[in-house]
Amino acid sequence: MAAGDVPALLALYEPGAVFADAGVVKMRGDEQFEAGFARLAGQKLQIRGNPRLIAEFDDIAVMYNDWTETGVDADGRSFKREGRAIEVVRRQADGTWRFLFDDPYGRSGT
Numbered sequence: 001m002a003a004g005d006v007p008a009l010l011a012l013y014e015p016g017a018v019f020a021d022a023g024v025v026k027m028r029g030d031e032q033f034e035a036g037f038a039r040l041a042g043q044k045l046q047i048r049g050n051p052r053l054i055a056e057f058d059d060i061a062v063m064y065n066d067w068t069e070t071g072v073d074a075d076g077r078s079f080k081r082e083g084r085a086i087e088v089v090r091r092q093a094d095g096t097w098r099f100l101f102d103d104p105y106g107r108s109g110t
Helices: 006-010 031-039
Strands: 013-021 026-027 048-059 060-072 080-092 097-103
Touching: 013 031, 026 031, 031 097
Parallel strands: 013 097
Antiparallel strands: 013 026, 048 060, 060 080, 080 097
16 A cells, blocks of 8 residues: 555455445445555555454455554645454465455444
């Protein structure tokens, strides 16, 4: 995110992956992800994750990740956000993991 490298961000997600916001689907599939990440690229986001739980079963894992991020908005003002995510990832044939479902605010109300 900090580098604004949209192709590298897309590589973290499986085709057909879902990005939600507190349970509401915001992006699904490469075209929506590319457009969404392009909007975020200019914010120079610095994201710090703090995984609280990783429950792995075969090639699927569910992660509870508490995170913070800082960035710069369109007016040049600095900001800070935080959330409590639910993320689902799948192990790929090469041993890497890619997101199937990413909801950065999925646990924020709990």
